[in-house]
Amino acid sequence: MDLWNQTTIKVFLVPGSILLLTLVLLDYKLASIAASVVIFYYLASFAAGLILAWRFHSTRILFLLTILALCERTIALSPRVADKGFAPISILLPLNFVVLAFIREKGFTTPAVASRSVLIFLQSVFLGLVCRPEHAAAARLLQCTLLNRHWPAWIKIPQLGVLAFLLCLGVLLLRFVLYRKPVESGFFWALLLTSRALQLGGTGKPATAYFATAALVLVASVVETSYLMAYHDELTGLPARRAFNQAVLELGEHYAIAVVDVDHFKRFNDTFGHDIGDEVLRMVASRLAKVTGGGKAYRCGGEEFSVIFPGKSARDAMEHLEFLRQTIAASRFRVRGRDRRKTPRGSDRRRIAIKRRSRAAARRAFQRPGGNVSVTVSIGVAEPSTKNHLVDQVIKAADQALYRAKERGRNRVVMDTSEQARSAAAN
Numbered sequence: 001m002d003l004w005n006q007t008t009i010k011v012f013l014v015p016g017s018i019l020l021l022t023l024v025l026l027d028y029k030l031a032s033i034a035a036s037v038v039i040f041y042y043l044a045s046f047a048a049g050l051i052l053a054w055r056f057h058s059t060r061i062l063f064l065l066t067i068l069a070l071c072e073r074t075i076a077l078s079p080r081v082a083d084k085g086f087a088p089i090s091i092l093l094p095l096n097f098v099v100l101a102f103i104r105e106k107g108f109t110t111p112a113v114a115s116r117s118v119l120i121f122l123q124s125v126f127l128g129l130v131c132r133p134e135h136a137a138a139a140r141l142l143q144c145t146l147l148n149r150h151w152p153a154w155i156k157i158p159q160l161g162v163l164a165f166l167l168c169l170g171v172l173l174l175r176f177v178l179y180r181k182p183v184e185s186g187f188f189w190a191l192l193l194t195s196r197a198l199q200l201g202g203t204g205k206p207a208t209a210y211f212a213t214a215a216l217v218l219v220a221s222v223v224e225t226s227y228l229m230a231y232h233d234e235l236t237g238l239p240a241r242r243a244f245n246q247a248v249l250e251l252g253e254h255y256a257i258a259v260v261d262v263d264h265f266k267r268f269n270d271t272f273g274h275d276i277g278d279e280v281l282r283m284v285a286s287r288l289a290k291v292t293g294g295g296k297a298y299r300c301g302g303e304e305f306s307v308i309f310p311g312k313s314a315r316d317a318m319e320h321l322e323f324l325r326q327t328i329a330a331s332r333f334r335v336r337g338r339d340r341r342k343t344p345r346g347s348d349r350r351r352i353a354i355k356r357r358s359r360a361a362a363r364r365a366f367q368r369p370g371g372n373v374s375v376t377v378s379i380g381v382a383e384p385s386t387k388n389h390l391v392d393q394v395i396k397a398a399d400q401a402l403y404r405a406k407e408r409g410r411n412r413v414v415m416d417t418s419e420q421a422r423s424a425a426a427n
């Protein structure tokens with residue numbers, strides 16, 4: 001699929017960029033807002049984030065929110081830290097974002113909680129030592145200037161802190177490009193908002209509002225992640241069964257539903273392995289995602305997909321489904337690697353050898369000239385009729401049409417042609 005398709009752009013920009021832009025536009029008004037309003041916004045954002053992170057077993061979000069709150073409160077309540085500890089906080093805070101972004105989510109297990117707690121404790125000890133009078137040299141070192149002449153005076157973050165923020169923002173952006181998940185986007189925008197809060201000095205109502213908005217972005221990433229887990233299929237990237245069930249509830253009177261099934265998928269899995277089977281599903285899904293005619297594809301489970309054509313009849317959808325079938329059949333799919341499992345000694349040796357020969361024969365059956373593998377689909381399509389006027393009945397009719405496509409040799413599109421369907425189409 002395209003690197004920056006519509007869904008990816010939406011995941012990246014919403015809501016982080018919108019919230020950041022809103023705050024920037026209201027920047028000059030933040031100081032005039034009542035302190036009680038800003039404090040309520042701050043407490044509500046962090047409380048919602050902590051509760052949702054706990055509820056969805058996201059230790060990364062929970063500990064990142066904890067670190068943000070500790071940094072904000074430490075700068076706001078301790079004059080000594082606001083003076084000597086500002087530089088180490090501006091360096092450590094973006095590094096925490098990157099560390100937590102790369103840590104694998106394991107839920108609230110004892111090792112996960114302990115390791116993250118130790119991380120916070122060690123940084124707190126380091127910050128306390130730097131702020132002590134006898135370690136003033138270390139504090140000055142962290143505030144050192146690398147560019148004296150051309151460094152803008154309006155930048156309040158120390159130069160090492162700016163460097164840390166820029167490097168970490170680049171790393172988080174790269175992670176989003178690689179994984180394209182809401183949490184990765186949330187980390188990026190939350191860090192950008194945090195940099196603005198520190199640029200404002202880390203104290204005062206404007207800085208507090210930016211910290212609160214960073215927490216709100218992380219809250220939104222948790223909610224969006226839970227939505228994607230429920231409504232999108234992680235393997236193929238298509239909307240999942242729950243999204244399909246929701247979509248059919250919003251259909252009008254005229255529509256067509258197609259059921260798509262990968263031919264001989266079980267035998268393909270047994271022959272080439274589940275990893276190759278997953279690649280086949282991803283390839284088929286990528287073609288289904290580009291279906292023409294206004295259709296939208298869904299993965300309903302296993303090797304079965306569905307396509308909804310709102311406002312189209314089954315006959316109208318036929319040409320688009322036929323083009324889709326031909327596109328998949330013409331796609332080049334090459335299986336890389338061979339079965340290198342060693343044949344064991346003993347009584348199982350003959351049985352394993354027989355299985356390997358049958359597997360090799362199955363491979364040849366799938367093989368095309370040039371070393372590519374044949375992947376085809378069968379499709380059944382139906383529309384509402386006098387007999388099948390409910391959505392469940394239309395889906396069942398499409399399933400029956402799919403079975404007829406299988407019986408007729410697979411790799412074909414079959415339309416529900418009952419008398420009731422024909423009479424409804426004629427009217």
